[in-house]
Amino acid sequence: MEAKAETAANTINIDGQEIPFEHGQTIMDAAFAAGVYIPHLCHRPGLTPHGSCKLCTVDIRNRISASSTSDRRRQTKFTVDADSRSVSACTTPAAAGQQISSNTPALNEVRKTITQMLFIEGNHLCPSCEKSGDCTLQAVAYHLGMLDGHFPQFFPRREVDASHPTVMLDRDRCILCELCVRASREVDGKNVFAIAGRGTAAHLIVNSPSGKLADSDLETGDMAVHICPVGAILIKEQGYEVPIGRRTFDLHHLGEAGLEKVVLAKTVYRDE
Amino acid sequence: MSPAIRTASSEQLSAFIANTCSKSSHLLHVLHELQHRFLHISPEAVIEVASFLDLPPSQVESAVEFYSFFSTVPHGRFDILLSNCTSCGYTANGQDLLQLLCDRLHVLTGKTRDDGLVSVDETSCIGMCDHGASLLVNGRPVTGLDAVKIMRIAELIETGTPFENWPAEWFDISDSIRKIGLLLSEDITAGNGLRESLMRGIDGTLEEITQSGLRGRGGAGFSTGMKWKFCAEAEGSAHYVICNADEGEPGTFKDRILLQSHADAIFEGMTTCAYAIGAELGFLYLRGEYRYLSPHLEAVLARRRVQGLLGSSILGRSGFNFDIEIVVGAGAYICGEESALIESLEGKRGVPRNRPPFPVTHGYLGQPTVLNNVETFVAAAHIAQNGSAWFRTTGTMKSPGSKLLSVSGDCAYPGIYEYPFGVSIKQVLDDCGAEDVQAVQIGGPAGTLIGRSGYKRIIGFEDLSTGGSFMVFGRKRDLLDIIVNFSRFFAHESCGFCTPCRVGTTLLKNAMNKIAKGQGTQYDLDEMERIGTLIKRRSHCGLGQTAANPILNGLQRFPQIFRQRLARGDFEPSFDLDAALEEARQITHRDDAAAHLE
Ligand SMILES: Cc1cc2nc3c(=O)[nH]c(=O)nc-3n(C[C@H](O)[C@H](O)[C@H](O)COP(=O)(O)O)c2cc1C
Ligand code: SF4
Ligand code: SF4
Ligand code: FES
Numbered sequence: 001m002e003a004k005a006e007t008a009a010n011t012i013n014i015d016g017q018e019i020p021f022e023h024g025q026t027i028m029d030a031a032f033a034a035g036v037y038i039p040h041l042c043h044r045p046g047l048t049p050h051g052s053c054k055l056c057t058v059d060i061r062n063r064i065s066a067s068s069t070s071d072r073r074r075q076t077k078f079t080v081d082a083d084s085r086s087v088s089a090c091t092t093p094a095a096a097g098q099q100i101s102s103n104t105p106a107l108n109e110v111r112k113t114i115t116q117m118l119f120i121e122g123n124h125l126c127p128s129c130e131k132s133g134d135c136t137l138q139a140v141a142y143h144l145g146m147l148d149g150h151f152p153q154f155f156p157r158r159e160v161d162a163s164h165p166t167v168m169l170d171r172d173r174c175i176l177c178e179l180c181v182r183a184s185r186e187v188d189g190k191n192v193f194a195i196a197g198r199g200t201a202a203h204l205i206v207n208s209p210s211g212k213l214a215d216s217d218l219e220t221g222d223m224a225v226h227i228c229p230v231g232a233i234l235i236k237e238q239g240y241e242v243p244i245g246r247r248t249f250d251l252h253h254l255g256e257a258g259l260e261k262v263v264l265a266k267t268v269y270r271d272e
Numbered sequence: 273m274s275p276a277i278r279t280a281s282s283e284q285l286s287a288f289i290a291n292t293c294s295k296s297s298h299l300l301h302v303l304h305e306l307q308h309r310f311l312h313i314s315p316e317a318v319i320e321v322a323s324f325l326d327l328p329p330s331q332v333e334s335a336v337e338f339y340s341f342f343s344t345v346p347h348g349r350f351d352i353l354l355s356n357c358t359s360c361g362y363t364a365n366g367q368d369l370l371q372l373l374c375d376r377l378h379v380l381t382g383k384t385r386d387d388g389l390v391s392v393d394e395t396s397c398i399g400m401c402d403h404g405a406s407l408l409v410n411g412r413p414v415t416g417l418d419a420v421k422i423m424r425i426a427e428l429i430e431t432g433t434p435f436e437n438w439p440a441e442w443f444d445i446s447d448s449i450r451k452i453g454l455l456l457s458e459d460i461t462a463g464n465g466l467r468e469s470l471m472r473g474i475d476g477t478l479e480e481i482t483q484s485g486l487r488g489r490g491g492a493g494f495s496t497g498m499k500w501k502f503c504a505e506a507e508g509s510a511h512y513v514i515c516n517a518d519e520g521e522p523g524t525f526k527d528r529i530l531l532q533s534h535a536d537a538i539f540e541g542m543t544t545c546a547y548a549i550g551a552e553l554g555f556l557y558l559r560g561e562y563r564y565l566s567p568h569l570e571a572v573l574a575r576r577r578v579q580g581l582l583g584s585s586i587l588g589r590s591g592f593n594f595d596i597e598i599v600v601g602a603g604a605y606i607c608g609e610e611s612a613l614i615e616s617l618e619g620k621r622g623v624p625r626n627r628p629p630f631p632v633t634h635g636y637l638g639q640p641t642v643l644n645n646v647e648t649f650v651a652a653a654h655i656a657q658n659g660s661a662w663f664r665t666t667g668t669m670k671s672p673g674s675k676l677l678s679v680s681g682d683c684a685y686p687g688i689y690e691y692p693f694g695v696s697i698k699q700v701l702d703d704c705g706a707e708d709v710q711a712v713q714i715g716g717p718a719g720t721l722i723g724r725s726g727y728k729r730i731i732g733f734e735d736l737s738t739g740g741s742f743m744v745f746g747r748k749r750d751l752l753d754i755i756v757n758f759s760r761f762f763a764h765e766s767c768g769f770c771t772p773c774r775v776g777t778t779l780l781k782n783a784m785n786k787i788a789k790g791q792g793t794q795y796d797l798d799e800m801e802r803i804g805t806l807i808k809r810r811s812h813c814g815l816g817q818t819a820a821n822p823i824l825n826g827l828q829r830f831p832q833i834f835r836q837r838l839a840r841g842d843f844e845p846s847f848d849l850d851a852a853l854e855e856a857r858q859i860t861h862r863d864d865a866a867a868h869l870e
Contacts, residue, residue: 051626052770057810086809091626110806117775151779152846176768195621195768196334198604200778202768207330209319 012098014038014058021094028056028090031102037255038102039111039140041118041229042177043090045260047186050178051091053118055111055140059084060092061099112144120149121200122156123172124230130239131231133247136254136263137175138230143254158203163214166236167225174204174232184224192218204232226264285320297325298599299335299619303342304563308411311388312346331620338621338767340395340603341560348384348391350429354407357397357522358757359680359743360415364405369422370394376426390429396605396761397522398561401680401743402448402687410435411563414442447529448687451703454666454674455537455647455654456690462536463581465656469544470589477548478504481652484660485672490516490608490645491715491739492814493671496652499642502632504549506640513545513554513594514617514636514643518601518608520559521716522761523741526676527646529688531558531565534650535572539596541649543581544656545642546594554596555636557613560603569598605765609813610643612767623769624813647676647740667693671732675740679704681713682746689742691731698727706744711751711830716741717758718818721825752788752833755822759784762819773816776807780823782846787837791844797834801827 011018012027014036021030026049031038042053061084089102101107118137126132158171176195181204184192192213196205208215218224225233244250252259292305302321306313313336322329336342354362354370362370374381374392384391400406403415412435414425421442428438435443449456469477482497503511515538519527530538542554558566573596576582584593599617601607607616611625614636635641644652651673655663667673671693677700680686684705691700701709714720714731715738722729722736729735745754763781768774783800786792804820811817827834850869857867 049626051812054771054810054812088626088812093628110810113803113806114771114810117771117779121775121778152782154775154778176774191328191330194328194330194334196330196337197768198338198621199763199766199768200774201337202774205330205333207328209329211315211333 009096011096012094012100014100015103025094026090027058027087027092027094027098027100030094031089035255035257036102038089039108039143039254040090041136041140041175042179044179044183044227047179047182049090050182051088053175053177054088054114056089057086057107057110057114058089058100058102059086059107061101108144111140112146113150115141115144115146116148116150118175119146120151121154122175123153123158129173129231130234131173133244133249134242134263135231135249136229139249139254142249154200156200161206161213163212164216164218164236165214166220167213167218168234168236169204169206169213170232170234171204172232173230175230176202176204177229179227179229180204180224180233183227184218184222187223190217190222190224192216192222192224223264229263282316282320285317286324289317289320289324293324296597296599298597298617299325299327299332300339300599300602300616303332303336303339304560304600304602307342307347310346311349311351312343314344325619327619334621335619338604339560339601342602346384346388348379348389349432350390350409352390352392352407352409352429353395353398354392355396355398355400355405356394356757356760357401358745358754359401359523359686360398360404360406361757362394362405362407362417365418367419369405369417369419372419373422373426376423377429389432395561395603396520396765397524399519399525399528399559400445401523401525401678403445408561411560412443413445413561413564415445445528445532447533449529449690450679450685450687451689451691453690453692454663455534455650455676456688459534460537460540460653460657462540462576462579463587465540465544465653466547466581466587468659469547469656470587470592474504474548474550477544477656480660481548481655484651484655484663485667486648486651486655486663487671487733488645489647489651489675489739491521491718491737493733493737496644496648499632499644500545500548503640503642506633508633508639510553510637510639511546511549511551512636512639512641513542513549513551513596514613514641515542515554515556515646515649516608516610516613516643517556517562517646518559518605518613519562519646520605520608520765521718521739521741522758523678523680523713523716523743524739525678525680526688526740528562528565530646530650530676531562531569535569536576537650537653538646539572539576539582540656541644541651541653542596543586543594544652545644545649547586547592549640549642551642552593552595554594555617556596556598557607557617558598558600559607560601563600566598566600573598604767605761606767606813606815609815612813613643614641621767623767624815645739668730668732668734670734675731675738677731677738677742678740679742679744681744682706682709682749683744693732694730696728696730697722697736700731700742701727701744704744706746708747709744710747710749711745713741713743713745713754713822714738716743717761717822718814719821721755721822721829723829726829750833751826751830752784752837755826755833756781756784756788758822759819762815766815766819770812770816772807773811773813773819776803776811777816777819779803780807780820784823786844786846787834790837791839792834793838793842793844795843797827797838 019034040056042050161169181193318332322332379385382393400415405417406415486496487493586592606612607622612622616622631641664672677689714736759781763777766773766777
């Protein structure tokens, strides 16, 4: 497809702010470039967008004629906001003239509920987790004003894999974002991780003959080791080295430019 | 595990896998054969298949764990799955046949008996809804179950009787066609539609299909002609045609009848499409529950090859080459969703893709692909043979043609009814002999639940669209139980990719169970509405977007069935405090009064 001739037309509108975009960018890319923060967990610039966590959910106002997205979706009267449609900012291409709401009380409430879902389906005991303070899930929860898990805990039983000499995998905290899966394939040039199973039984598996990390070709320097937004993949023997008060989200906030680098570097260089 | 055993079994496995792959290298095919032969798929088999097909072991493992019909622990030599659908399920005739069978065979649901003879479990709707309670034994359907038949089955299994010596009529699945219309009144003559299309030419064929106004019969109702045109125009190294025969929506069985009795029309429709879009390869993705139809379909394909209707230079037209492969699914409702189906065909977990891009430009192996429902291809074949004007003689302006309905539940004459679009619900209810109706579920659990005030509504894309499921619930049915059943279905079938559906469907299921147990409060109803609305709007694909429909429809149209079960008070805990102590009691080997709460 040809890029539009007049660049002036190539803007989207997020919460009243006109934001330029280039052909091929997603809504998230454009927002990111303009310094507009849209909450996200399964997204990281440079990796293939995934669209699974749904934290980046935004509403796009429909053009005059209601486009029939999914017929199944229109079937009950309970559908709210029939004049707009919901999309994931991280996977939806930016298109000229999109009128997008993102940072609204209603949408942040939705995001809070989704974050609560992520908390209660796993076993997240923040006070005893060494990722506390460096954890993006926890930071997002604070950002959204989440005070509790709200729903009854699922208390799943999940396996811990401590077989690897330098890396630890605690599936209790895995939120199935597949950042490690993609980082391993797309950046490290390996294929250490995958998701298996279905529904709430979905879980992270290791691509090795025994299914154990020790038998995989994972190395401490791999991006897959550092990218985990929660405390599911941890580097051994460096927990708690950085005191509370000096951890990532004590010093930085989520929407900050360049945060991605800080988060990745944190576990490598610990206390700067 | 000792290395000796491992080498021995891997030699055996290699030989078996090599042989299987010579027939088809589709991962699903190989896994089916392994499951069938060894009753499970062992970690060794996973490694072996991976190296043979040159796939990462994790891809094979993740597929094995995704599909319900594959298992990592051995199943019984008689492997039984009872449907848990509200129409062909094990409680369909008011008795718990699953419990009866398990008791009789001294086996626990989901656990293979110690002697390895038998395993019994439940599964989502197996599409036998016009034949009452039904099961699959080693993949073969047995229908019309009652207590007597269950006892006989238990006996035959206990005595290890091979299937040849089971009553042959048990395995006959008759077509219960009750009403014929445009498509069912006369079969097409194999090759006629294709000949007409060759005369019309590619553009003429695309035009004819578009002019007919045919819209997809799988539920979404997209214009078939437009879909074919977009695909024909899309650039790629190859184009593909896929027939969606996954028919997973509970209460739907019309594709089964088409597969069984109108396979020629299906393949003719697919071949017509191949001609129009320039495809050389097509797939029919058959749901695992219909695996028993595969030999029949293969036979029809073989005959069509002999007739020159498949293969190279079809009907003597040089350059018109096309063939069709059958790939069998393995128990995953989500694989009916088009992009999940394509992932599954590619040997992966059935997880829906991000769209755009759509399959018409980036489908199978990233190439332009047309994917249509079974009934859509049958209609296309008829249009190719009889022309678009003929098709437009029935139906409505917005929904030309006819629709096959799978009618089941509380009615005298369950079966297939072909109606012109625009037929009212009341008409269907009258025709199928439904008396004293409480509610009708149109389009399956993902569709719409309507009560009396909705019976004047019509079947059509402009009002109630349906893939074909039409379930009738009489006054005697506990409607709340039905909704509990549907909420379990979605929690079981959620693929687990996106948060709202993965977690939310389980939250809804738990809340419905709480209400059914009489422990729910108004708070739980409000929560269900809030969560349901969120799942509907924020989920990644059609499964999540419709999973809350039964509950939302129920709350809106049948509020009393919820209210009458509510506990008094504003709040009740979500779990039974005493039951929560059970694990502690087991660990401490105590069961005295002091180890229990009041
Ligand atoms: C969860 C889910 C299950 C589906 N199951 C089926 C199915 O079993 N058969 C089918 O034809 N379409 C099914 N669909 C619709 C397909 O995604 C697709 O729209 C359809 O096959 C396109 O064919 P058509 O245009 O001929 O209707 C399903 C959709 C969803 C979201
Ligand atoms: S281990 Fe971490 S990065 Fe990998 S899927 Fe789980 S939460 Fe995401
Ligand atoms: S909505 Fe459900 S089935 Fe669809 S992608 Fe999300 S988890 Fe999977
Ligand atoms: S960040 Fe977009 S869905 Fe996860």
